[in-house]
Amino acid sequence: MPDGANLGLGCGNPTAIAGLQPGETVLDLGSGGGFDCFLAAKKVGLSGKVIGVDMTPEMIERARDNARRGGYVNVEFRLGEIEALPVADASVDVVISNCVINLVPDKARVFREIARVLKPGGRIMVSDMVLERPFPDWVRESAQGYVACVSGAVLREEYLRLITEAGLQGAEILEERDASDFFMDPKDPLVNQLLVGHPVEDIRGLVSSVSIQAFKPQSRSCCG
Numbered sequence: 691m692p693d694g695a696n697l698g699l700g701c702g703n704p705t706a707i708a709g710l711q712p713g714e715t716v717l718d719l720g721s722g723g724g725f726d727c728f729l730a731a732k733k734v735g736l737s738g739k740v741i742g743v744d745m746t747p748e749m750i751e752r753a754r755d756n757a758r759r760g761g762y763v764n765v766e767f768r769l770g771e772i773e774a775l776p777v778a779d780a781s782v783d784v785v786i787s788n789c790v791i792n793l794v795p796d797k798a799r800v801f802r803e804i805a806r807v808l809k810p811g812g813r814i815m816v817s818d819m820v821l822e823r824p825f826p827d828w829v830r831e832s833a834q835g836y837v838a839c840v841s842g843a844v845l846r847e848e849y850l851r852l853i854t855e856a857g858l859q860g861a862e863i864l865e866e867r868d869a870s871d872f873f874m875d876p877k878d879p880l881v882n883q884l885l886v887g888h889p890v891e892d893i894r895g896l897v898s899s900v901s902i903q904a905f906k907p908q909s910r911s912c913c914g
């Protein structure tokens with residue numbers, strides 16, 4: 691794994707539980723430095739392919755540089771927004787994503803895009819942050835909360851509902867853990883700024899890190 695590929699910004703390990711098979715085409719939403727793409731690339735092998743999409747040119751450049759240095763020839767990074775994926779219809783076997791969809795305001799659009807690019811019978815395995823109950827307003831409105839990947843998070847029931855409304859089936863949480871410590875680290879200056887003047891009890895136990903699986907049905911009528 692090239693130095694700098696792991697930004698330490700993920701909230702799970704989607705490739706570990708995605709059951710990736712040689713020859714599959716994998717799409718990583720919000721690929722950052724490319725860490726999960728490189729893990730996936732090893733699993734799908736040279737007969738497979740991995741595409742990473744990220745909206746920041748700096749991340750794309752960093753990921754491409756990591757791919758060059760690591761000799762990954764079956765990985766491609768594309769600049770774009772996950773709300774309007776630069777990926778053809780019905781062309782992907784597996785969509786993975788690690789701690790990104792919670793950052794996007796229009797999550798319904800992201801899941802519709804996922805449903806569009808998946809092949810019939812394809813699957814998603816995303817790791818993300820979900821809420822166990824609504825955040826207090828002071829967290830939702832906080833820029834620091836956004837940076838800590840929390841204030842855009844929605845309730846777990848809403849997250850699962852958005853997946854289902856996009857036409858995907860069998861949405862199920864396969865792994866979960868309490869993630870309150872993610873944004874309550876007293877050594878993190880951003881977190882300290884966020885908490886100034888507010889009781890920690892307000893947010894303790896409110897956010898979980900989950901890995902969610904779902905499938906695109908085989909039926910041609912699904913998902914546009």
Ligand SMILES: C[S@@+](CC[C@H](N)C(=O)[O-])C[C@H]1O[C@@H](n2cnc3c(N)ncnc32)[C@H](O)[C@@H]1O
Pocket residue numbers: 696697698699700701719720721722723725726743744745746749770771772773787788789790793794839
């Ligand atoms: C928390 S980091 C996670 C990076 C990577 N998945 C990892 O685990 O290291 C979020 C990444 O998603 C990208 N991102 C955020 N919103 C996005 C959007 N709407 N479209 C595409 N990329 C986005 C950011 O540029 C950043 O690289």
